[in-house]
Amino acid sequence: MDQQPPGDRAAAGSGVPTPTCYRHPDRGTGISCTRCERPICPECMVSASVGFQCPDCVRQGSGTGHHSAVSRPRTLAGGSVAADPRLVTKILLGINLAVFLLVSVRPALVGDLTLLGRAWDPSPPPGSIEGVAEGQWYRLVTSVFLHQEVVHIAFNMLGLWWLGGQLEAALGRSRYLALYLLSGLAGSALTYLIAAPNQGSLGASGAVYGLFGATAVLMRRMNYDMRPVLVLLAINMVFTFTWGGIAWEAHVGGLIAGVVIAIGMVHAPRERRTAVQAGVCALVLLASVGIVVARTMSLT
Numbered sequence: 001m002d003q004q005p006p007g008d009r010a011a012a013g014s015g016v017p018t019p020t021c022y023r024h025p026d027r028g029t030g031i032s033c034t035r036c037e038r039p040i041c042p043e044c045m046v047s048a049s050v051g052f053q054c055p056d057c058v059r060q061g062s063g064t065g066h067h068s069a070v071s072r073p074r075t076l077a078g079g080s081v082a083a084d085p086r087l088v089t090k091i092l093l094g095i096n097l098a099v100f101l102l103v104s105v106r107p108a109l110v111g112d113l114t115l116l117g118r119a120w121d122p123s124p125p126p127g128s129i130e131g132v133a134e135g136q137w138y139r140l141v142t143s144v145f146l147h148q149e150v151v152h153i154a155f156n157m158l159g160l161w162w163l164g165g166q167l168e169a170a171l172g173r174s175r176y177l178a179l180y181l182l183s184g185l186a187g188s189a190l191t192y193l194i195a196a197p198n199q200g201s202l203g204a205s206g207a208v209y210g211l212f213g214a215t216a217v218l219m220r221r222m223n224y225d226m227r228p229v230l231v232l233l234a235i236n237m238v239f240t241f242t243w244g245g246i247a248w249e250a251h252v253g254g255l256i257a258g259v260v261i262a263i264g265m266v267h268a269p270r271e272r273r274t275a276v277q278a279g280v281c282a283l284v285l286l287a288s289v290g291i292v293v294a295r296t297m298s299l300t
Contacts, residue, residue: 019032020039021039021040021043021044023044024041024043030222030224033053035053036054036057042166042218045076046058047270076170076171076218076221077277078172078268078270079171079172079174086169088177089161092160092164093160096147096153096157096160096204097153099145099147100147103146103148110146113142113143114202115139115140115191116201117198117295118130118131118133118198118300133295140292143203144181144206144207147204156203159208159211163208163215164176166215166218167214167215179265180210182281182288183206183209183211183254183261184207185257185288186287187205187207187210187249187257189288189291190291192291193249193291193295206251209255210257210258212233214259214265215229216262218262221266260283261280261284264276264277268280
């Protein structure tokens with residue numbers, strides 16, 4: 001899998017100055033608090049009974065003796081508002097860097113963790129076979145956290161940091177983690193299905209492309225200008241299909257999964273939001289597992 005350059009959130013509108021979040025002046029936004037009417041960005045949005053409120057109004061409402069319009073601070077997707085909106089992103093970064101350092105010390109681990117469909121090993125012991133088709137399903141996940149080159153992991157981690165932080169704040173920790181892991185798994189599944197069985201693949205690009213797709217969906221939900229993110233996506237897809245040594249299947253699989261999951265996350269009806277979100281995630285998981293099972297049966 002190849003590196004994913006980070007995407008930038010675009011400012012909305014043209015000709016008229018875009019309002020900026022009162023807590024983050026460098027972030028343009030088209031959403032305002034329903035109580036104080038100050039502009040707020042996705043990180044500061046707290047879902048209320050009607051529209052969204054800023055953190056200050058939520059605290060003020062919770063501190064009064066009257067019934068608050070907000071029973072509990074929620075993100076755009078219904079997750080809990082966290083004190084550190086980048087905690088999961090930091091943990092994912094740490095895992096990727098730890099695995100990179102580990103394989104730098106023990107290079108032989110790359111062969112054990114890389115995504116590999118089915119390959120015949122002529123070296124001793126003679127006739128040994130390895131790969132996902134041989135029951136090594138863990139490769140579908142371990143390969144998502146595996147990098148060999150400094151440039152590769154640098155680009156992927158930059159993409160994870162710049163895209164992941166905003167998505168984690170907008171979705172909440174558990175929903176964001178599901179988005180990342182399922183996008184990575186979907187990228188691995190499509191690679192396993194289409195690529196040659198003995199073709200190795202590694203890297204977090206499938207998961208990062210999932211974040212890219214989710215960012216586009218979130219921007220559309222927030223009524224931001226879609227042109228910048230669409231241009232960035234088009235440029236990256238050109239690189240995906242024109243540069244050599246890139247597992248384009250992982251990019252496409254992660255992107256599709258990220259878009260589908262994000263649509264379910266941010267457009268689910270409030271009255272049954274959790275059920276719809278869980279259902280969409282389960283659908284992507286079942287589709288990925290189904291692809292893996294079907295490919296395994298064809299190879300064995």
